[in-house]
Amino acid sequence: MSRKTIPVVFxxxxxxxxxxxxxxxxxxxxxxxxxxxxxxxCPIGKExxxxxxxxxxxxxxxxxxxxxxPNVDQKVLARHIxxxxxxxxxxxxxxxxxKAENIYVMRDAKWRKVWAADLQDEIYRDIxxxxxxxxxx
Numbered sequence: 001m002s003r004k005t006i007p008v009v010f011x012x013x014x015x016x017x018x019x020x021x022x023x024x025x026x027x028x029x030x031x032x033x034x035x036x037x038x039x040x041x042c043p044i045g046k047e048x049x050x051x052x053x054x055x056x057x058x059x060x061x062x063x064x065x066x067x068x069x070p071n072v073d074q075k076v077l078a079r080h081i082x083x084x085x086x087x088x089x090x091x092x093x094x095x096x097x098x099k100a101e102n103i104y105v106m107r108d109a110k111w112r113k114v115w116a117a118d119l120q121d122e123i124y125r126d127i128x129x130x131x132x133x134x135x136x137x
Contacts, residue, residue, distance in 0.1 A: 028061035030080045068097040
């Protein structure tokens with residue numbers, strides 16, 4: 001490698017690394033996006049009108065830090081409003097999101113798996129014959 005290409009490689013690495021996704025586990029509670037942006041905690045009662053009207057849910061890890069979970073159906077997330085959850089997956093800091101692989105809920109002082117990407121993909125294949133993302137490839 002020439003002396004000119006080494007700095008270029010380092011610059012490219014430092015530019016691209018923040019945009020790249022990396023796997024991790026995040027703990028927090030599932031909250032409605034509207035509640036979070038208004039600085040409120042979603043109501044505990046799942047029958048609350050605010051929770052019923054909410055269409056986007058996020059993982060709130062700290063009072064001012066939240067992540068979207070775009071690959072998980074909002075109905076799955078709505079079941080766990082206000083519960084302590086752990087999400088394993090790839091984080092994308094640019095879009096403030098996690099591509100979830102597994103979701104766990106704290107029950108009886110133990111983490112219980114309530115959702116998995118591979119299980120969802122398997123269900124799609126069983127019902128549809130192939131996964132929607134794999135069609136036409």
